[in-house]
Amino acid sequence: MILTREEQRHSTLSEEVRSEMLAAVAACERKRGAALDVLLIAKRYYGWISDEMLRELAVILEMSPAELDSVATFYNQIYRKPIGRHVILVCDSVSCWIMGYDLVRVRLTARLGINLGQTTPDGRFTLLPIQCLGACDQAPAMMVDGELFVNLDATTIDEIIQRYP
Ligand code: FES
Incomplete structure (x- = not known):
């Protein structure tokens, strides 16, 4: 064309x-x-x-x-609104939900100062829910820019966030 x-x-x-x-x-x-x-x-x-x-x-x-x-x-990974430099996808499906999804969500929203579906004011992170990431046996799980993180707890979440400037 x-x-x-x-x-x-x-x-x-x-x-x-x-x-x-x-x-x-x-x-x-x-x-x-x-x-x-x-x-x-x-x-x-x-x-x-x-x-x-x-x-x-x-x-x-x-x-x-x-x-x-x-x-x-x-497709939930095609974005129709501006996104941050890094996209965090938090699994909220059943295994993760049972194994600590709420802890993950609370820690992330507290550390980033945003809710699910939002982007930090400095444009660093967008935080989105997602259905099963295929790591149910290592729940709870999340993905940052396509990289999978599993067996999350408050400490690992803090460490992971720091890796993404
Ligand atoms: S339910 Fe979370 S990875 Fe499958």
Whole structure:
């Protein structure tokens, strides 16, 4: 897809990102089949998907913005709002819930000064709940920027937070 100059001026995507997305789209029989790949590319480069960007991606995928938004919001690791430099995902499923989820949640919210679903005012952390991280036998568990931490207690939570500037 070649953009007019006017479209380039208003594009939220760099040429590099657009090229990567177009390659993902070209690899699919139907353009919309690349929706998740395109969203993940956008996430990798920009962290989150603004309304403006969503509209642009929808054009690339030949979908309506509403259709693409429903794909984006179905996946809980595609973010539609700005996020912090680091994203903490706290498992609130049954094994973790039994093994100390409440302690983890209370410790994190106290240390970060935010509730679940919020970002610290300095933009350092976003704290989000998530369903099972697949580490039920080592509960309670959480993930920071894709790195899994298990058997959490107050001390390990404090140590983990300090690793992420
Ligand atoms: S229930 Fe928390 S990792 Fe499975």
